[in-house]
Amino acid sequence: MSDKTLYSYTGLFDTPDEIIKAANQVAKDGYKKFDVHTPYPVHGMDKAMKLGSSPLGYVALVLGLGGALLALGIIYFMVVVDYPVIIGGKPYFAFPAFVPILFEVTVLLASVGTVAAMLFFLFKFPNNAHPLHDTDYLKATSCDKYGISIQAEDAKFDEAGISGYFESLGAKSITPIYLDNEEINTKHKVLEPKFIGFLVVVFIIVSGATYISLNKLMIIPPFSWMMEQEKVVPQESFSVFKNERGMQQPVQGTVARGLIPYAFKGKPEEAGKFLVNPLVPTKDILAEGKNKFEVFCSPCHGNLGEGDSRLRGHFPNPPSLHSEKVRQWTDGRIYHVITDGQNVMPGYTSQMTREERWATVLYIRALQRSQNAKESDLL
Amino acid sequence: MSEVKVDYTKKEFPPILSKVGLILTLVGLVLVVLAYSVDHTRSAFNNLILLMFLTSIGLGSLFLVALEYVMGNVWSVPFRRIVEFLGAVLLILPLVFIPIYFNLHDLFHWTHQEAVEADKILKGKAPYLNEQFFIIRAVVFFGLWILFYLFIQRNSQKQDETVDQKLTTRNIRISAFFMPIFALSLTFAAIDWMMSLEPHWFSTIFGVYYFSGTVLTALAAATFLIIYLNEKGYLLKNLVSDHYYSLGALMFAFTNFWAYIAFSQFLLIWYANMPEETFFFINRMEGNWVYVSIALIFVRFAIPYFALLSQPSKMDPKRLKFVSLWILFAHMVDLYWLIMPTFSKDSFVFGWIELAFPILAYGILILVFSIKAKNKNLVPIGDPKLIRGINFRL
Structure with missing residues (x-):
């Protein structure tokens, strides 16, 4: 056990009523760092755990307003300042027409931003080695059990008495969860200089080969691209003729087939x-x-x-x-x-x-x- | 989730309630009769506002009750009875409609035979917009609404004594039948009684527009009564902020829904810029009607929206009571904005006549509610979902 540090103690319960009661008791006894895991959202859990209101609402509000202002600014710059075009006889700044876009951008930024804020600030992403992962406790709570996990970091946590405390709550299968020191101390091989150097070499080879094959090799016949063939391109010089023009005057003293020249031009x-x-x-x-x-x-x-x-x-x-x-x-x-x-x-x-x-x-x-x-x- | 026993004992309302209702109704009636003798055209238009307002509360309440049955809602069971009592307003509606029947020619341009003869469009619409069919439709609407109201409330009240679960099943079936009928009848009622004021104008979203206001208004009336009665101790003692939150969230949602629908209607007409559609908004954006139109955005949307935006505000009983009263007022403003420009196109009118009808409206509401609630349980104590409803937590 010497290579392991205690992360938390967990206990399982059988019914949602029990878990609500237990969560209520744990919160009442002054524990702060504990969490409840249930297979589905249990109504009334927020209150039982004495959770404060989530700060996410403010994130959504700020991002939503920011999104609305951003969209308004972009639209205003585009259709009023930079490229004003009259559309349907409306004024340049046709506010009602912008409202659906403002609404969309508001919702987009608020929702995406809220999810991102939740993941990165509240869930502390990236965190792919949570100690509860792959434990029997979490497997049980994602199936048909309701569990509480009290963390060892909590000020009131007492390793000797915690088992008895769980029993007094009426919990079954009380298990300690350990942090895996090996996992904590592992350095990711991805960050080693050798590997990064290898990545750089692969990058240079692949991009160089791609560049050469697309830009040099493909020009050589028979790979030459259709885009590069000798032909008249509008607005471009044409290298076949000496004066580099695609459209040439008829040869002097000749008439195109079927053309009868008009003799009375200007007369x-x-x-x-x-x-x-x-x-x-x-x-x-x-x-x-x-x-x-x-x-x-x-x-x-x-x-x-x-x-x-x-x-x-x-x-x-x-x-x-x-x-x-x-x-x-x-x-x-x-x-x-x-x-x-x-x-x-x-x-x-x-x-x-x-x-x-x-x-x-x-x-x-x-x-x-x-x-x-x-x-x-x-x- | 501890077991909660239903400890409900019926408390009689103080007699002052029905007295207030009676006095308001009488004052309103006297004022309305006076108004009709002074200016019967203007009174008829106000009468139409009254009709639409009471239809909103009565029909919207019936819809909320039916919705609870169809969706199997649990949270709203403890105070469903309040909403049922509000639905009793439907019984009064035919009486409110009678003065309109006698003033059809003042209200509806298309009831004039010679106008229809001279107008190709009205002639085309004549198979639908004619007096006989109009009256038949109105009678059918009232009949259907009252029939469904009587069925649903009878079953619900019988359950207080018999505690029979079959009554819930029966009401679910009735409610499921009611839903499509509600959708169609509400849409056609809105078209008949409000959209046909401008018989040349049409908007396919009009029924939904009235629906959004209807549900919102019924919710607001119910929310106010529920919170008020709960604070006075007439309901169960176990109602908590979670129940309030659900009411507040619904009001918030329907405030948004109204804005969404109203803006959709405006945007399409404004963007397409077709003269046969735009005159509806031009009438409301010229003269001093433009102030009413701008005020409507704030009264109907912005103020309730920001008042209910944050989570705590949806649970605060004081805030909810204020907002629900505000929404009742806002619906009046909305109906005024929809109906009155046909009466006075150039500038809006406001006088004692416009005040007389709301007084009558609130009088009728209080009176009907107090009469209905007398000798009846305010909580559906026989409902099998009641305990779960009381235990409802977010």
């Missing part, structure tokens, strides 16, 4: 004079023109070409297509505006093919005729 008058509509207004062509008109033209000019779209008043007002001027224009002149743009209107060469532009012109003609019908049209 509206000549376009009106020389260009002739190659299409005939059949039903299909007009339907095509209507489709393109409604996709590309109507957002500004309106569905009927009157310039009455919802852009009116927000933008330079889009002109009506039914003015005297436009009605006098030749097809080529209108085609020029679609192709080359005019004022704030851009050209639509990249959105519409030649045929589609001409079809749109035919549809605009039909619209003009519909809005300014002559009597002869009615026949």
Whole structure:
């Protein structure tokens, strides 16, 4: 027994009533360092053991308030100071919208913090070699017995008389629990310099090997990464061409296949004079023109070409297509505006093919005729 | 856990109690009749507040009793009888409803035939919102509530003499049936009597909102009576702070629940910003109604919340009595905030008419309780769970 120090004396009881009575008696007799172990929470135990109120409530309060303030501060900085964006027409500091997040962070910090405080301050974590561990006493109390353990550190503890005291309480199987000196004096091998040095070497080898294989080895064909291949990447220089540009000008004096160059760029008058509509207004062509008109033209000019779209008043007002001027224009002149743009209107060469532009012109003609019908049209 | 014997002897209430109740009721009645003769529209709205308040206490108490049976609660058995007596308010409700029936046109816009004809939305809602169906529903609600109340309390009181455990089993069954009926009838009552004041407005959480206030108010009324009667020695002598703590914790929980529901309702409407929903809150945030709205946050949530936050405060009988009275007041404020903006949209009104109805409410409560409790045990001495309830410790 010389290698062991007494930690506590324990006694087992059979019913919750007995344990409450015993705990009450132990507390009444002035013991401070004792604990009760039961298989489940026994109602009324706090009072019987004369435990004060737990300090955890204050931890939860402080952490909860801290969490609320922290969340409020973060949100305020993000959406009011650093990156203000109007969301849903609400003010930047839209407090009701923050409340759910404040609530969540409050609960999160309070609960996680309370558990952490309980483990580290009250349970003195990490403490994985509690003397009661793996004793028959604790096995019994986690099954169907109720036990009290009075610690030897207690001022009133008297090793000679404690056994008799337990008997007077009515306890069964009174056993002493010893601290294992061997376990107390064991130094953890994990902390020896040899082991730490070994860990460092392993760390260097593994990380170095990983670095080399990922960054050097994988670049060498056939491991080369798809990310690293020679290709045009937007916003990046492209090393294949001399001027390092991905997008090149066409070779001088050539024309891309299928492209018919537009000869009247910046020359509206000549376009009106020389260009002739190659299409005939059949039903299909007009339907095509209507489709393109409604996709590309109507957002500004309106569905009927009157310039009455919802852009009116927000933008330079889009002109009506039914003015005297436009009605006098030749097809080529209108085609020029679609192709080359005019004022704030851009050209639509990249959105519409030649045929589609001409079809749109035919549809605009039909619209003009519909809005300014002559009597002869009615026949 | 020492064995405790039930040493309960019935103590009669001093006659002053029923006298106070009677005087308050009479004063309230006279004032209410006067109010109706002066301004019957305003009185009808106040009458609606009275109805909702008494429904809260009566129906909420019945719910708490049923909850105890269904969940097998032990801690609340020693004072279940008090909650049962409060449920007797349900018997008075039809009387409170009568003046509302005669003033339907003043209260509810949708009862006007010509308004419904001119309004597409009201026309669509007409199959539900019409006078006949409205009255039928009200009668069905009252009938169901009173029926369940009578069954449950009869079984409970019979047990005092027969000490028959089968009566508990029977009440558990009745309570289990009552639960879904309670949920539906309370929701539809809240929709019928309060939400339809603004027939264009709708909120799917409205029934839950009224439920949270209902349970809280019934709890508060019961808590006050339990602590008061216990201090005066009318109940068992073995009630301890653990019982008080449970009541306080429940009140605290339902205070939070109310805030949660009320804020959910506000947040969704505020965020979605749909005109057909927002006008409910706009009415309450314009003019001087905004003061009532802001006050409601403190009266209904912040003050009871902080008053009950710490653990000792949930056990302190003085604190609990104050908070429970405060919650009764807060529920009145809440109902006022829900109902009165329909009557006076621009600014809130407060005068002697608004005071007359609460006087009547408290008169009815005291009177009903004292009449009900006369010649009856205040403790369910025949309940098989009573000893365990007395021995309840946290």
